[in-house]
Amino acid sequence: MAKAMKYRDVERALLANGCTWKQGKGDHIKWYCPSSCGKHIAVVTQARNVSAGVVADAITKLACLPAGWLQ
């Protein structure tokens, strides 16, 4: 099961895996999987802590990243 994480740790893992981001509405950040794939998008709220539900959603949505990329 996913665990809540600090946003900066999520961000670091995303960047380390070649993901890119764009500002969405409000405090939502759209994270795009590496351009070699380009088919997956996850929205992560830019708060100090990212809830377990959002962490799990990002792992599910960014399906092309290697298993265990975030947790």
Ligand SMILES: [Zn+2]
């Ligand atoms: Zn992808």
